[in-house]
Amino acid sequence: MSKKQLIMESALELFAKQGFEATSVQQITEHAGISKGAFYIAFKSKDELIIGLIDHFLLEFISEIDHVVKNQNDDHKLLNEFYTAAFHSFQKHSDFAKIFIKEQTQTVNEDLISKMHHYDKLIDKIILQMLERLYGEDIRSTKYDLIFCVKGFINTYAHLFLFFNVPFNLSLLSQSLAEKTYLLARHSEITFISEELYQTLNEPWDENITEEQIIEIIEQKIEEVEESTVRESLMLLKQHVQEPSLSQVIVKGLLANLKDHPNCKQISYLLRNYLGL
Amino acid sequence: MSKKQLIMESALELFAKQGFEATSVQQITEHAGISKGAFYIAFKSKDELIIGLIDHFLLEFISEIDHVVKNQNDDHKLLNEFYTAAFHSFQKHSDFAKIFIKEQTQTVNEDLISKMHHYDKLIDKIILQMLERLYGEDIRSTKYDLIFCVKGFINTYAHLFLFFNVPFNLSLLSQSLAEKTYLLARHSEITFISEELYQTLNEPWDENITEEQIIEIIEQKIEEVEESTVRESLMLLKQHVQEPSLSQVIVKGLLANLKDHPNCKQISYLLRNYLGL
DNA sequence: TATACTAATGACTGTTCGGTCATTTGTCAA
DNA sequence: TTGACAAATGACCGAACAGTCATTAGTATA
CATH class of the missing domain: 1.10.10.60 (Homeodomain-like)
Incomplete structure (x- = not known):
């Protein structure tokens, strides 16, 4: 070795x-x-070691669940096989899985955060592919919620067999989660994570956006929207970005004006981050 | 202040x-x-500070969700109100909620672990109370799975609004989770977390069990079971506990004999921990 | 003003940390 | 046997850590 x-x-x-x-x-x-x-x-450093570990094992995990989704042709078995593969992978590398679950929230290191975010998106893509194949148009409005539920199930139950030294029947667990996933896909109708919200979440968080970029996005939005309150708020905010002049409380108010407009959530988020509020 | x-x-x-x-x-x-x-x-120390924080905020959180469950008389509103209360509490003390979610897995400190475990059980009790009131006998075999799903939903979605600076519609989120909980409660039928497994999980993990206690439990179990393989395995293991004589691999084999017997999971777990396997 | 007492300070201690580098050890071919 | 090179060592560094305590500042009473 x-x-x-x-x-x-x-x-x-x-x-x-x-x-x-x-x-x-x-x-x-x-x-x-x-x-x-x-x-x-x-x-080179202790940080490089953990990044190496994450890379090594997450790539293996992702390739394993991807393989199942790509090669299991029987739709009736797919969900079950997916969960089984995920949990087997966690069990096989339980030490790593523990670290993964622990460091998901804990991590401070910048590189590691963006790396995790990257892998998280890959996992999302695989789950989405699976769900769309199984349920197609039926879950058009709930698919992003379903992704979060699937990941939530895996996390919640992985916790159990990782941190408790109890013998688990992983096959039964997979069946149980497959049933739950099926039920939610078939019957749930309320959308919480909309297409737009999902996009916003998947944007790189802090990646320093330049003043020019943000001005450009604002101008684009100004042309899109019609409602006068929103338009005026956007124009004032644009001025403020170019030359800060408004007090913090006024800026907050202007942002609040955007909050309820369906297409302005993203820009409100960007501005809030950019202005450090 | x-x-x-x-x-x-x-x-x-x-x-x-x-x-x-x-x-x-x-x-x-x-x-x-x-x-x-x-x-x-x-x-007195840095540790005492975090324990103080946990105590202060978790007690408040628990009393808030307990209040909702005890005082919301309209069954149709209960789930929604429960999630709303939970998320409001998380939002009101978002700094604490972040710590809580981060340190749930990370913590090394012994006192803190048992404290967390204690509060976790309290939360379980409140959720169980709510679910039993709403669905009663219908969820007899799935209630423990439902507890985990509810906690999983809260964790998964709390992650979103705690670590992303995006405006969320908490009322919509609560509705959406209430719907999901309802669907799982009404339709899911596969039990993964049985009564027995749940008890095992809630036992204090490492609390040093004495030889006498374990012998007693084994003897009790020997009287219960009928299958000869399991009986003989238990008797050999009892001898081994009293006077270690068997090699590690044999002990593992004997434990494996118990694994599939439905009523021996707990004892297998206890023995594995006791013998340090 | 003098006295008594508490609240608050920050220099200090003993450790431990991540990381470095002059030195030693091991392994070749010549 | 020698010399050249790579692999490995562990004493050592500055920095940061949790926690201590002699000293000082602030305040209330006599």
Whole structure:
């Protein structure tokens, strides 16, 4: 086994137990039976190690569930197989899965956040593909909610068999979740995550948008909308972006004017982030 | 505002952004505009601070959802009101909610784990009460799965409005989750979390069980079961607990014999933990 | 003003952290 | 056996950590 692999396996075990932040490089090298220097030959930093782990295992996870969705031709078995594949993958690499679930929210590192976001989108794509194949037009308005439910189910139940040392019947679990997914797909009608909201969520969060870009988007929006309150609010906000002059409370009010207009949620979000509110 | 409150609010903000481990006492005191010494007058340690935060806010959260369940007499509104109350509470104390969601898995501190477990059980109890009132006997076999689904929904969607700076329509979200909960309660039939599994999950995990206790449980089980394989396995395991004599692989095999017997999951779990496997 | 007492300070301690690098060890071909 | 090179070491660094305590500032009473 290469030194890199040895380190990764040792780190995996310790990260799973204690979390990333709470595990020191010293502990990892001691556990792997190597020196501290050897660690820094294999990895440039502790951060590079966790990024390596995430890459390695998430790619495997994604390729496994993708394989199921692409190759299981029997629609009646698909959902079940999907959950089974997901949970098997989690079980096979339970140490990694623990880290993944723990660090999903915890992470501070910028690179890691965007990496996670990227993989999350890939997973969404696979789930969406599966749901659209199974239910097609029937779930046109609820498909994004369904994606979140599927991911929520996996997360919630993965928690159980990862953090409790109890014997689980994974096949029964998969059946149960397949049934739940089917029920929601067939019967649920209320849309919470609309197409537009989903797009907004998937935008890179903090990616520094320039003044020019935001002005351009505002101008475009001004041409689109007709309602006078919204138009005027947008024009005032545009001026404010170009040359800050309004007090914070007024800006908030103008943003509130946009809030209820169906097509202005995104721009309201962008502006709020851009202006640091 | 008392010094204690001032510290708690400052800490809340920083913990929400960076997590508990990554935030130093120095940062907290600087942010609060006080000295390091003043911090240690108000709190004995950094750990005591987070425990204080958890206690303060979780008790409030729990009392709020409990109030809704106990006082909303219209069954048709109950689910909706429940989700609304939960999300409002999360929104009102969004900094705390972020910490709560982050530290749910991350925490290493022993006291904090058992505290979280305690509050989790309280929340379960409230949800169960609500579900039983609404659906009674219809959900006898699926009620524990429903609890997990409800908690999963809250977690999954809370993630959205906590970590994305997007304007959400919480009332629509509550309606949508109420519909989903209703659908699952009315139509889902497969039980994954059985009464027994639920009990096992809610046992204190590592609480050191004595040899006497485990022997007693085994003996009780031996009398219950009839199948000879299981009986003999239990008897051998009992001997092994009293006087270790079997190799690890044999013990594993004996435990595997119990695995499929429906009433032996708990004992298999206890033994595995007790024997350190 | 003098005294007594509490509240608050921040320099300090002992550790531990991630990361570096001069030195040693191991492994080749010559 | 030698010399050249790579692999590995662990003592060491500055920084940051949680927590302490002698000292000072602030306040109320006599």
